[in-house]
Amino acid sequence: MADIIDELTQAFAVSTQQLQTISANFQAEIQAGLHGKASSFKMLRSLLPAPSANLKGDFLSLDLGGTNARAVWIKLLGNGRYTQKGRVSAALHTGSRDYRDAGTQAHELFDFLAALLTKLQPSSPDGYEGLGFTFSFPYRQESLAHAELVTWTKGFRTNGVAGQDVGRLLSEALARQSLPQIPKLKAIINDTVGTLLTAAYSDQNTGIGSILGTGHNTCYLEPRDPRTGGPMIINLESGNFRQLPVTPFDEYLDRESNKPGQQRLEKMVSGKYLGELFRLILGHLISRRQCSTTDIPRLLQVPYSLNSADMSIILIDSSSNLRGVEAWLEQKINFTSSTMADRTSMKEAALMLAKRSARLVGATYAGILRHIDTTLSRQHTIAVDGSLYEKMPGYRSYLFQALQETLEIKSPQITVKLVQNGSQIGGAIAAAMAGHRQRV
Ligand code: BGC
Numbered sequence: 001m002a003d004i005i006d007e008l009t010q011a012f013a014v015s016t017q018q019l020q021t022i023s024a025n026f027q028a029e030i031q032a033g034l035h036g037k038a039s040s041f042k043m044l045r046s047l048l049p050a051p052s053a054n055l056k057g058d059f060l061s062l063d064l065g066g067t068n069a070r071a072v073w074i075k076l077l078g079n080g081r082y083t084q085k086g087r088v089s090a091a092l093h094t095g096s097r098d099y100r101d102a103g104t105q106a107h108e109l110f111d112f113l114a115a116l117l118t119k120l121q122p123s124s125p126d127g128y129e130g131l132g133f134t135f136s137f138p139y140r141q142e143s144l145a146h147a148e149l150v151t152w153t154k155g156f157r158t159n160g161v162a163g164q165d166v167g168r169l170l171s172e173a174l175a176r177q178s179l180p181q182i183p184k185l186k187a188i189i190n191d192t193v194g195t196l197l198t199a200a201y202s203d204q205n206t207g208i209g210s211i212l213g214t215g216h217n218t219c220y221l222e223p224r225d226p227r228t229g230g231p232m233i234i235n236l237e238s239g240n241f242r243q244l245p246v247t248p249f250d251e252y253l254d255r256e257s258n259k260p261g262q263q264r265l266e267k268m269v270s271g272k273y274l275g276e277l278f279r280l281i282l283g284h285l286i287s288r289r290q291c292s293t294t295d296i297p298r299l300l301q302v303p304y305s306l307n308s309a310d311m312s313i314i315l316i317d318s319s320s321n322l323r324g325v326e327a328w329l330e331q332k333i334n335f336t337s338s339t340m341a342d343r344t345s346m347k348e349a350a351l352m353l354a355k356r357s358a359r360l361v362g363a364t365y366a367g368i369l370r371h372i373d374t375t376l377s378r379q380h381t382i383a384v385d386g387s388l389y390e391k392m393p394g395y396r397s398y399l400f401q402a403l404q405e406t407l408e409i410k411s412p413q414i415t416v417k418l419v420q421n422g423s424q425i426g427g428a429i430a431a432a433m434a435g436h437r438q439r440v
Contacts (some may be wrong), residue, residue, distance in 0.1 A: 004285065004288055004345075005209045005285075005289050005290075005345045005348050005349075007347065008281065008284075008352060009352050010109075011247045012247060012353065012355075012356045013352070013356070014245065014356055014359040014360060014363075014402075015404070016405045017044060018245055018363075019359060019362070019363040019366070019402055019405055019406040020080065020182055020363075020406055022243065022244065022360065022363040022364070022367070023363040023364070023366040023367040023370065024367065024370075024404045025243040025367075026238075026241060026243075026363065026364045026366075026367030026368070027367040027368070027371045028079070028270050029041055029241065029368050029404035030043075030236070030245075030367065030368065030371045031051040031371065031434060033236075034222070034226060034234075035226065040240045040241050040242050040243075041236045041237060041238060041240065041241070042138050042150065042235070042236070042237040042240065042376060043234055043235075043236065044138060044139065044140060044141065044150075044190070044191060044234065044235040044236075044237060045141065045225065045227070045232055045235075046141070046190070046193045046232065046233040046234065046235060047141055047143070047144055047232070048144075048187075048189070048193065048197070048221070048232070048233050048430060048433055049221070049230065049231040049232060049233065050196075050197075050204070050206070050221055050231065050233070051197050051200055051201050051429050051432075051433055052436070053078070053079055053080040053201055053202060053265070054078050054079070055076050055078065055201070055324075055429060055432040055433065055436060056076050056077060056078045056432070057075070057076055057129040057130075057432055057435075058073065058074075058075050058085075058124045058126065058127075058128050058129060058238070059073075059074050059075075059076065059128055059129055059130055059131070059132060059183075059427070059428035059431045059432060060072075060073060060074075060117065060120075060124075060128045060130070060131045060132070060182070060183060060428075060431075061074055061131070061132045061133075061134065061135075061189070061424045061425070061426075061427030061428045061431070062113060062116070062117060062131065062132070062133050062134070062170075062427065063134040063136075063194075063423045063424045063427060064113060064134065064135055064136060065191065065213070065214070065320065065423065066136065066154045066213065066214030066215050066272065067091065067092060067093070067214055067350065068089050068090065068091055068092060069089065069090055069092060069113055069116055070087065070088065070089040070090075070116075070365035070423075070424060071087070071088050071089075071116045071117045071119070071120045072084055072086065072087045072088075072120075072421075072424040072427075073085040073086040073087070073120060073122075073123060073124055073128070074424065074425055074426075074427075074428035075428065076201075076428060076432055080201045080202025080203070081200075081202070082201070082425055084253055084421070084424075084425075085122065085124065086120050086121055086122045086124075087120070087122055088119045088120050088121060090112075090116055090119075091146075093386050098101070099112055099292050100155065100157065100158060101157060101158070101159060102157040102158070102159055103159070104158045104159065104160075105159050105160055106158060106159065106161045106164065106169055107160075107169070107172075107173065109158045109161070109171050110169045110172070110173035111177075112167075112171055112178060113170065113173065114170065114173035114174045114176065114177045114179075114182075116176065116181060117131075117174070117177075117179070117182055118177060119184075121367065122196045123181060124181075127181060127437045128181075128182075128185065128401050129181040129183065129431070129432070129435060130183050130184060130185075130186035130187075130431035130432070130434065130435055131182065131183045131184065131185045131186060131431060132186060132187045132188075132189065132426070132427030132428050132430045132431035133166070133167070133170055133185060133187070133188045133189075133330045133428040134188075134189055134191050134194050134423045134426065135147060135149075135166055135188055135189070135190065136154075136190060136191040136211070136215065136217075136423065137149055137152060137153055137154075137156070137190075138150040138151060138153065138190075138235070138237045139188070139190075142187065144186065144187040144188065144434050145167045145171075145184075145185050145186060145187060145188060145428070145434070146165050146167040146168065147165065147166050147167055147188040147189070148163065148164065148165050148166075149161050149162050149163065149164060149166055151259075151262075151290070153215060153239065153259075153263055153266070154214055154270075155257075155258060155260075155270055155272065155304075157258070166188065166257040167185055167188055167298060168243055170185060171185055178253065182299075183197060186427045186430070186431040186434040186435060187427070187430035187431050187433070188430075189212050189426055189427060190217070190219060190235045191217075191229075191385070191422070191423040192210055192211050192217050192218055192219040192235055192428075193209060193219050193233050193235060193426060193430070194209070194220055194422050194425065194426020194427055194429075194430070195210065195383045195384065195385045195419050195422030195423065195426060196208065196209025196210060196220075196221065196233055196383055196422075196426070197233075197422075197425075197426040197429040197430060197433075198210070198383065198419050198421075198422040198425040198426045199381060199383030199417060199422065200221075201381075201421045201425075201429055203417075204380050204381075205378070205379045205381040205415075206221070206372075206381040206383050206417075207220055207221045207368075207369075207372055207380055207381070207382075207385045208220045208221075208365060208368055208369075208380070208381075208382040208383065209233075209384075209419075209422070209426075210361070210365070210382065210383070210384045210385075210386075211269065211384070211385055211386045211423075212269070212270065212271075212357075212361065212384055212385075212386035212387075212389040212395075213271055213385070213386030213387045213388060214268035214270060214271050214272045214386075214387075215239060215266055215271075215272065216238070216239045216265065216269050216361070216386075217235070217236070217237055217238055217239050217266070218236055218268045218365070218368065219233055219234060219235040219236060220233070220234060220368045220371075220372060220373070221233050221234075221235065222234045222372075223363040223372060234269075238265060238354075238364055239263045239265050239266030239267075239269075240262060240263050240264070240265065240266070241264065241265040241268065241364065242264040242265065244264060244265060244268060244360065246264070246268070246372060249277055249280050249281060249284075250264075250267065250268055250277070252280065253267055253273060253276055253277060253280065254267055256303070263422040263440055265360065265364070268356065268357065268359055268360060269356075269357040269360055270357075270388070271307060271308035271309075271386070271387055271388050271390075272304070272307070272308075272354050272387070274306065274307075274308045274311060274354070274357060275305075275306040275307035275309075275310060275392055276303065276304050276306070277300040277353055278310070278349060278350060278353055279300055279303070279304075279305060279306045281349045281353070282306075282346065282349065283296055283298055283300050283301075284347060285346075285349070286300070286423065289344065291338075291342050291345075292337065292338065292339045292341070292342055293335060293337070293342075297333040297334055297335050298334070299332065299333045299334065302332055304430070306332075308387065308388055308392060309387070309391075309412055310328065310332060311350040311392065312391055312393060313328050313349060313353060314328060314346060314347055314350045315349075315350050315354060315392065315393040316393045317347070319385065321340060321343075322340065322343040322344065322347065325338075325343040325346060326338055326343055329343070329346070331340075351394075354388075354392055354393075354394060354395055354398065355394075355398050357388065357395070357400035358394075358395050358396075358399040359398060359399070359401075360402075361399055361402075362398070362399045362401070362402025362403040362405075363402060363403075363406050365376060365399075365403055365405055365416075366402075366406035366407050369407065369412075370407075371413070376407065376409065376413065376414075377414070378413065378416050379413045379414075380413060380415070381414075381415045381416075381417055382414065382415070382416045382417065383417050383419040384417065384418060384419065385418070385419050385420060385421070385422040385423065386418060389418060390418055390420070395419075396416070399416065400416055403416070408423045432439075
């Protein structure tokens with residue numbers, strides 16, 4: 001048993017040397033992308049610089065994420081402060097209805113989103129100054145309220161959206177609802193941009209915004225955008241980075257995915273794919289006779305049946321006999337006779353995946369920091385949102401450790417900050433910036 005686990009641990013380990021190579025390649029691809037050369041990054045310009053801390057007003061924010069959609073009323077108070085006044089959220093998948101499926105038409109998805117805005121409780125009696133839409137996918141933007149979806153990610157396949165202007169699709173859906181209360185769509189942003197804006201509203205050192213949830217991506221504040229010469233937040237769509245040390249499990253997952261060859265970093269680090277890698281490893285351990293059972297439980301035969309929350313349940317168990325892991329095995333995958341050795345190797349498997357994810361991401365942040373401040377001469381805040389960073393046991397410290405190792409410093413000038421609900425608050429900030437002609 002130990003041999004196979006040792007082999008796997010080695011295959012999933014990322015050495016300091018590898019971290020530094022990844023970071024240097026990441027930095028080189030930013031440079032290339034910025035100057036129009038071949039790069040795995042899409043370098044999507046957000047048309048926004050950092051926000052002023054003085055923005056104020058009541059805004060409506062609509063957020064389409066990987067698994068849920070949310071509508072939120074945000075009051076910006078100035079001085080970098082805000083409050084959330086009302087909120088409603090709905091799952092994109094309920095019963096037999098999945099708005100992410102190829103069977104769903106664009107207008108059905110956007111009608112669902114527009115209808116969500118009508119369900120907000122409480123809603124502002126005085127109306128709103130604008131609507132911000134956080135659309136967590138790669139899109140190109142020539143103006144703040146229009147955005148053309150380049151390609152779906154995170155397994156979305158809703159029909160008739162790729163290549164279309166999601167600003168128009170949303171505005172048309174809002175018109176179909178004919179709601180007097182709903183303000184004009186002012187800005188469309190990516191969730192990473194929302195996270196950066198939210199942190200930067202109160203902390204001027206913020207130069208990086210990142211999501212570590214169902215999906216993964218990072219944006220940064222480019223000090224000198226080649227087109228304008230001024231500061232501009234650029235969405236890297238860094239999940240598409242591919243100069244990475246991969247294992248046969250990564251190759252298999254990629255081959256079987258609906259977009260082989262794309263989003264290779266995201267497929268190694270984000271919640272949607274970590275659960276799947278975990279399922280593949282558990283199946284491997286059983287089929288290589290490394291478990292006390294030789295039958296692969298039914299659930300483990302179903303692709304994407306596990307998620308990163310399952311891994312968190314396993315990682316959090318520090319009891320001497322791993323009772324939490326035992327209960328998870330019984331309840332989730334109907335494996336009722338696990339031995340301590342089974343449970344230990346499963347925990348090891350979850351650990352190696354979590355560590356690898358955090359270390360790879362840490363190296364990419366280091367690459368961006370080197371790009372924006374070669375000598376690391378100032379303070380930097382990296383704003384992160386998402387369930388992996390927020391909830392996965394140990395994740396934050398593995399990431400920070402990797403950042404320090406890569407930069408070869410005891411990084412006192414680098415802060416990695418959890419920014420909850422950055423997608424929604426950022427939508428409000430972007431709408432406010434649109435109103436204040438802070439565009440670039
Ligand atoms: C999308 C990004 C998004 C990230 C996090 C990725 O799949 O391509 O646009 O920022 O997920 O939600």
